Amino acid sequence: MSQQGGRPTGRHEDDWWEELYGDAAVDDTGPATASDSLDDRFASASGTLHEAPPPPAPPPPVPPPADASSADVPPAPGVQAPRPFPDGTAAHPPGPSGPPPRGAPWGPPPAAPEGPVAFATGTGLPGGAAPGGAGGAAAVPPPPQEPPSAAPAADPRAPRFVPPPDPLPSRSHVGSRPPTYDAEPTALPAADPEGLDDLVPDTVLDGARYGACTLRAASVRGDSARYRGEPRRDALLTARFGTGEQALVLVAVATGGRAAPGAHRTATEACRWIGRAVGLSHARLVEDIRAARRGDLKSGLHRLTDRSLGRLRADAAGQGIEPDAHAATLRCLLLPADPACRTRVFFGVGPGGLLRLRDGAWQDIEPQVSEVRGEPVVGFGSPPSGPPGGDHLTLDLGIPTPPSPYEPSPGSSERGGAPAEPLREPFRFRTSIARPGDVLLMCAAGFADPLHGERELRAHLADRWSRPEPPGLAAFLADVQVRVKGYADDRTAAAVWEA
Numbered sequence: 001m002s003q004q005g006g007r008p009t010g011r012h013e014d015d016w017w018e019e020l021y022g023d024a025a026v027d028d029t030g031p032a033t034a035s036d037s038l039d040d041r042f043a044s045a046s047g048t049l050h051e052a053p054p055p056p057a058p059p060p061p062v063p064p065p066a067d068a069s070s071a072d073v074p075p076a077p078g079v080q081a082p083r084p085f086p087d088g089t090a091a092h093p094p095g096p097s098g099p100p101p102r103g104a105p106w107g108p109p110p111a112a113p114e115g116p117v118a119f120a121t122g123t124g125l126p127g128g129a130a131p132g133g134a135g136g137a138a139a140v141p142p143p144p145q146e147p148p149s150a151a152p153a154a155d156p157r158a159p160r161f162v163p164p165p166d167p168l169p170s171r172s173h174v175g176s177r178p179p180t181y182d183a184e185p186t187a188l189p190a191a192d193p194e195g196l197d198d199l200v201p202d203t204v205l206d207g208a209r210y211g212a213c214t215l216r217a218a219s220v221r222g223d224s225a226r227y228r229g230e231p232r233r234d235a236l237l238t239a240r241f242g243t244g245e246q247a248l249v250l251v252a253v254a255t256g257g258r259a260a261p262g263a264h265r266t267a268t269e270a271c272r273w274i275g276r277a278v279g280l281s282h283a284r285l286v287e288d289i290r291a292a293r294r295g296d297l298k299s300g301l302h303r304l305t306d307r308s309l310g311r312l313r314a315d316a317a318g319q320g321i322e323p324d325a326h327a328a329t330l331r332c333l334l335l336p337a338d339p340a341c342r343t344r345v346f347f348g349v350g351p352g353g354l355l356r357l358r359d360g361a362w363q364d365i366e367p368q369v370s371e372v373r374g375e376p377v378v379g380f381g382s383p384p385s386g387p388p389g390g391d392h393l394t395l396d397l398g399i400p401t402p403p404s405p406y407e408p409s410p411g412s413s414e415r416g417g418a419p420a421e422p423l424r425e426p427f428r429f430r431t432s433i434a435r436p437g438d439v440l441l442m443c444a445a446g447f448a449d450p451l452h453g454e455r456e457l458r459a460h461l462a463d464r465w466s467r468p469e470p471p472g473l474a475a476f477l478a479d480v481q482v483r484v485k486g487y488a489d490d491r492t493a494a495a496v497w498e499a
Contacts, residue, residue: 171460171482172482172483173482173483173484173485174454174456174457174460174482174483174484175454175456175484175485176485177485178483178485179223179483179484179485179486179487179488180485181223181224181226181227181488182223182226182227183223183481183483184226185202185221185226186226186227186229187226187227187228187229188229189229189230189231190229198262198264198265199231200231200232200235200264200268201232202220202221202226202232203218203219203220203221203477204217204218204219204236205217205218205473205476205477206218206236206238206473207473207476208238208240208249210240210247210249210335210337211245211335211336211337211338211339211341212339212342212434212436212498212499213335213344213434213496213497213498213499214470214496214497214499215238215249215251215335215494215495215496216470216471216473216476216494216495216496216497217236217238217251217493217494217495218236218476218477218480218491218492218493219232219234219235219236219253219490219491219492220232220477220480220481220490220491220492221490222446222488222489222490222491223483223488224488224489225490231263231264232264232490233255233256233257233258233263233264233267233490234253234254234255234267234444234446234490234491234492235252235253235254235255235256235264235267235268235270235271235492236251236252236253236271236492236494237250237251237252237253237254237271237272237274237275238250238251238252238494239252239275239278239279240337241278241279241282242282242283242286242337244337245337245338245339246283246286246337246338247286247336247337248278248282248285248286248289248334248335248336248337249333249334249335249336249337250274250275250278250279250332250333250334250335251332251333251335251442251494252270252271252274252275252330252331252332253271253330253331253332253352253442253443253444253492253494254266254267254268254270254271254328254329254330254331255267255328255329255350255444255445255446255490255492256327256328257324257325257326257327257328260324260325260326260327261325262326263328266312266326266327266328267328269311269312269315269328270308270309270312270328270330271330273307273308273309273311273312274304274305274308274330274332276308277304277307277308278304278332278334281300281304284300285297285300285334286336286338288300289334289336289341289343289345290336290338290341290343292343294431297345297429297431298347298429301345301347301429302347302427302429305330305332305347305348305349305427306427308330309327309328309330309349312326312327312328313326313327328350329348329349329350329351329352329425329444329445330348330349330350331346331347331348331349331350331352331354331428331442331444332346332347332348333345333346333440333442333494333496334346334347335496342433342434342435342498343431343432343433343434344431344432344433344434344440344496345429345430345431346367346428346429346430346431346432346442347427347428347429347430348427348428349425349426349427349428350425350445351425351445351448352366352442352443352444352445352448353366353441353442353443353444353445353447353448353451353452354366354367354430354440354441354442355440355441355443355451356432356438356439356440356441357438357439357440357441357461357462357465357466358435358437358438358439359437360462360466361462362458362462364452365430365432366428366430367428367429367430369426434496434498435498436498436499437498438497438498439465439466439495439496439497439498440495440496440498441493441494441495441496442493442494442495443491443492443493443494444490444491444492444493445489446487446489446490446491446492447480447491447492447493449487449489450484450486450487453484453487454484454487457482457484460482461479461482464479465479465495465497470495470497476495480493
């Protein structure tokens with residue numbers, strides 16, 4: 001390069017570059033100490049256009065976790081920090097950069113896909129081909145799924161536990177036809193304003209557990225009495241005398257005369273008198289039961305029963321009424337609370353039922369009249385003769401002991417006198433040794449008659465009461481109320497389950 005209009009000299013044509021960037025020039029364009037790279041050249045060009053290069057761009061921000069507060073992210077310049085929500089949740093400020101926000105799930109779909117769409121193999125096209133042919137997006141195979149775990153095969157040699165079937169529900173009646181009367185009470189007995197103490201409830205239910213036995217007892221007014229508005233003639237008493245293993249449980253059932261006025265009062269008085277007599281002698285009774293003194297028990301309980309029923313006859317004489325109009329049948333159970341003692345004692349006067357359910361079969365163990373004078377029915381204890389030195393079981397109540405029920409009265413025709421009162425019911429007595437699983441049932445005649453006369457009722461109760469656990473109070477009451485056509489008297493029963 002030469003000056004305009006000048007001739008070229010002998011100097012090299014590039015000497016002008018040396019004159020501009022010669023040794024006298026400022027040494028700001030000397031060789032760089034750092035390596036010559038693309039970044040260095042970009043920084044040099046930027047420095048030529050600006051006074052100072054901008055700071056390097058910060059690394060892209062890491063999105064905060066879902067539970068991070070907006071206070072950790074500084075707001076953009078010129079953007080006001082958002083206020084937190086009323087529940088304290090912080091709101092994140094909107095950023096100018098980043099991917100566009102997605103629409104709400106309920107909003108309209110976008111007009112075009114936001115990015116490449118990948119289809120799973122075998123979705124939408126036959127043979128599993130991807131849309132678009134060979135140039136389409138790569139197919140995404142579905143995630144592998146684990147096959148459902150199959151239940152392990154049962155070992156045929158392993159023992160199989162079969163739970164016992166549930167007991168049949170209690171039935172309202174048995175037999176070919178239901179009874180004529182309604183199953184529920186219809187009329188209440190008439191009440192005297194001056195004698196409200198004489199009222200008796202329609203149903204009485206009780207239960208307890210002592211020693212190795214569980215007791216259930218119930219007394220229900222009969223269908224006929226419920227329909228006619230008559231009181232329940234059966235009375236039920238359950239009482240415990242003593243404490244601990246020395247305790248004695250008494251269950252007494254009495255029934256008043258069918259046509260006698262005040263029969264319910266007579267039955268209640270009979271239970272109270274025998275309960276008082278047994279309670280006063282319970283300590284000696286427990287000793288005799290443990291020692292298996294059958295003879296002492298029989299003679300002592302016989303006198304207790306006669307003296308208790310003698311009070312009823314004395315009351316009848318004082319009121320000027322016939323003794324039969326103020327009489328009652330009486331049946332009792334004595335249950336010691338000692339778990340080691342399995343002896344159960346029954347005694348009483350009058351008809352009824354005493355049954356035992358053993359191994360699913362009913363056994364009638366009611367002592368018959370012909371058995372009263374025989375040998376001991378169980379085969380243990382002292383002979384039937386009375387104890388030496390008099391009676392040790394009774395308390396003298398000031399009442400003369402009535403004559404034996406098996407001998408004619410002093411004024412009878414057999415002794416040359418005028419005919420006297422008819423012979424009373426013989427005394428019934430039985431002791432039995434209980435076994436685990438036994439059920440001992442004592443009942444009045446109103447429940448014993450259908451139980452003896454209806455086989456289906458016995459089968460139903462045997463199935464219900466043969467379970468390992470005794471029924472509850474409500475279930476026992478439902479069993480006692482199973483009706484049979486032709487039997488409408490009061491029903492009173494006491495059952496003992498042996499553990």
